[in-house]
Amino acid sequence: MMTSLSLSVLGMLGFTLLAFWGVAGWALVRTLGQERRKVEILAHQDRMDTYSPTALAELREWIEEHPDDPLADEARAQYNECVTVLRTTDMHFYDWSNEEIADLEPL
Amino acid sequence: MAGTQAKTARAEWGTRFGFLMAMIGAMVGAGNIWRFPYVAGNNGGGAFILAFLILLFVLAIPGLMAEVALGRYTGKGVIGAFREVVGRGGLVGFGVVVLLVNVALMSYYAPVIAWTLYYAIHSLLFSFTASGFEPVAFWDGFLANPVLTIGLHTVVMGSIAAILALGIRRGVERIVVYAVPALVLSLVIMTIRGLTLPGASEGIAFTFGVEWAYLTYSGTWIEALGQALFSTGLGWGIALTVGSYLREYDDVPLGGGVFTALGESSIGILAALAIFPIVFAVGVAPDAGANLAFISLVQVFPEIPFGGLVAVLFFVGFFLATFTSGLLITEVSVTTLEEETRFDRTQTVLGVCGLIWLLGIPSAYSAELLDYLDFVFGSWGLPLATLAIIGIIGWVLGPERLRLLAVNRNAGIHVGQWWDPVVKYVIPAVMLFIMGYFAYDEFGSIEMIGGMVVLLTFPIIGYAIMTVLEGRDRRTEPVDVPGGDD
Numbered sequence: 226m227m228t229s230l231s232l233s234v235l236g237m238l239g240f241t242l243l244a245f246w247g248v249a250g251w252a253l254v255r256t257l258g259q260e261r262r263k264v265e266i267l268a269h270q271d272r273m274d275t276y277s278p279t280a281l282a283e284l285r286e287w288i289e290e291h292p293d294d295p296l297a298d299e300a301r302a303q304y305n306e307c308v309t310v311l312r313t314t315d316m317h318f319y320d321w322s323n324e325e326i327a328d329l330e331p332l
Numbered sequence: 333m334a335g336t337q338a339k340t341a342r343a344e345w346g347t348r349f350g351f352l353m354a355m356i357g358a359m360v361g362a363g364n365i366w367r368f369p370y371v372a373g374n375n376g377g378g379a380f381i382l383a384f385l386i387l388l389f390v391l392a393i394p395g396l397m398a399e400v401a402l403g404r405y406t407g408k409g410v411i412g413a414f415r416e417v418v419g420r421g422g423l424v425g426f427g428v429v430v431l432l433v434n435v436a437l438m439s440y441y442a443p444v445i446a447w448t449l450y451y452a453i454h455s456l457l458f459s460f461t462a463s464g465f466e467p468v469a470f471w472d473g474f475l476a477n478p479v480l481t482i483g484l485h486t487v488v489m490g491s492i493a494a495i496l497a498l499g500i501r502r503g504v505e506r507i508v509v510y511a512v513p514a515l516v517l518s519l520v521i522m523t524i525r526g527l528t529l530p531g532a533s534e535g536i537a538f539t540f541g542v543e544w545a546y547l548t549y550s551g552t553w554i555e556a557l558g559q560a561l562f563s564t565g566l567g568w569g570i571a572l573t574v575g576s577y578l579r580e581y582d583d584v585p586l587g588g589g590v591f592t593a594l595g596e597s598s599i600g601i602l603a604a605l606a607i608f609p610i611v612f613a614v615g616v617a618p619d620a621g622a623n624l625a626f627i628s629l630v631q632v633f634p635e636i637p638f639g640g641l642v643a644v645l646f647f648v649g650f651f652l653a654t655f656t657s658g659l660l661i662t663e664v665s666v667t668t669l670e671e672e673t674r675f676d677r678t679q680t681v682l683g684v685c686g687l688i689w690l691l692g693i694p695s696a697y698s699a700e701l702l703d704y705l706d707f708v709f710g711s712w713g714l715p716l717a718t719l720a721i722i723g724i725i726g727w728v729l730g731p732e733r734l735r736l737l738a739v740n741r742n743a744g745i746h747v748g749q750w751w752d753p754v755v756k757y758v759i760p761a762v763m764l765f766i767m768g769y770f771a772y773d774e775f776g777s778i779e780m781i782g783g784m785v786v787l788l789t790f791p792i793i794g795y796a797i798m799t800v801l802e803g804r805d806r807r808t809e810p811v812d813v814p815g816g817d818d
Binding site for chain 2: 229230231233234237238240241242244245246248249252253255256257259260263267273275276277279280283284287294296299300303318
């Protein structure tokens with residue numbers, strides 16, 4: 226059957242399967258893999274880091290730029306929670322280096 | 333996580349897979365099966381798919397991330413989430429608008445689920461491959477029999493009530509973790525059967541043949557826009573509600589955004605592969621909507637080997653797709669009303685399902701009324717709900733705040749600053765464009781008048797209800813997040 230299809234149709238079919246099923250499958254495998262990792266970490270310790278290095282840096286930058294924002298206290302609490310967890314636990318979900326953790330200061 | 337206890341009294345998804353299947357089960361509905369394949373084939377095939385994919389990434393995925401994140405951030409249903417953002421008062425009524433649209437949507441969607449149930453039952457009885465079977469007469473006879481249509485509408489709402497009464501984990505999650513994979517499996521088997529038929533390649537070429545010129549037609553982009561937004565259920569309160577049951581360390585953007593949008597669209601792609609090779613192999617003209625599912629396909633099943641079994645796969649899968657959507661659409665009202673009233677979950681489920689059943693009787697009785705409501709709410713009601721939800725995120729809470737506090741917290745992928753203007757400007761502008769486009773296109777028609785009634789009365793009703801209800805409680809609180817994050 227496939228031999229009777231033109232190359233452009235086959236190419237589009239392949240692209241579509243890759244773009245939809247391929248990416249959705251990748252997302253499913255990745256998120257379920259991350260779930261397993263989180264379960265492992267929580268079996269080992271009570272708390273877990275909540276931000277990646279990039280996301281935590283963005284959060285800090287925003288807090289420093291908006292110190293009087295109505296949500297600044299909540300943001301500070303989330304930032305400090307992540308810093309505390311990173312300093313007091315040895316298993317981390319995100320890819321934190323020891324140097325990066327040592328450089329973190331609570332706000 | 334899966335092995336840890338719930339940390340709050342509020343229900344939570346038992347597993348990550350349960351959350352993901354709830355999102356897919358909610359978003360995959362009749363449109364994926366009976367609309368997407370035909371619309372794609374009729375609008376340049378591969379060109380349409382490319383436009384659709386671009387719009388998924390530009391609009392639907394960021395929008396779904398925002399809606400799930402709002403639910404997760406507030407930990408509340410629609411009305412509670414609005415109150416958390418805008419503070420007490422009449423503006424919470426925009427949450428009521430979302431609720432009213434959901435109830436209206438479900439009132440005419442429940443009879444559609446009943447249609448799929450009727451055909452699923454008859455597929456199991458092998459009615460469609462029996463000698464002398466007449467598809468058109470069968471379909472017309474069914475619609476003309478109110479005992480059947482209203483009776484099955486009652487069965488559907490009763491079944492939904494029974495499952496929802498069991499709760500999020502024991503009811504909804506238990507169903508979707510089996511129903512969604514069963515739907516995918518049934519379509520995969522049907523695809524294999526279709527692709528092995530002589531002449532099936534024409535069906536593939538219909539959907540996946542590329543006519544690049546269609547990318548320059550405005551009609552292609554408008555169709556792709558409608559498919560990308562309506563198929564993913566963006567802004568209807570479903571993603572917000574499902575997200576509100578996420579657990580402490582759950583991710584939002586990867587599962588709630590990327591996987592949901594592409595996963596549910598993938599089922600539309602699979603439906604195209606399952607349906608059109610068979611349709612073209614038998615030589616029946618391609619079609620969309622009820623005509624495709626209940627007349628065209630029913631005509632082709634007797635013509636192919638193992639057609640009776642293929643019919644079972646298709647109609648049982650189709651029923652599962654519509655039924656799981658119905659479950660989650662109804663859950664939107666159940667979650668928020670359970671939180672906002674003194675009723676327990678069972679009482680709320682009975683009240684909501686009873687109301688939807690009652691409001692759905694006219695649509696179960698008259699397919700013409702159902703079509704009318706579908707057009708009115710699809711063109712104006714649902715975009716209004718989306719505008720309300722994305723509007724409060726973009727213009728009151730602020731996308732940057734939500735991204736930093738909820739989207740990127742525990743996230744499986746990092747969402748950058750590009751996301752903020754998409755949520756604040758692009759999605760609301762697109763919603764206004766859709767409503768304006770349909771108003772222009774249908775100017776003066778009874779559909780347009782119905783749409784304008786919805787656009788005017790729903791916000792007024794919502795505002796009035798919440799002004800009265802919130803006014804009773806004197807513990808007024810100031811809005812603590814005014815003006816967005818600019």
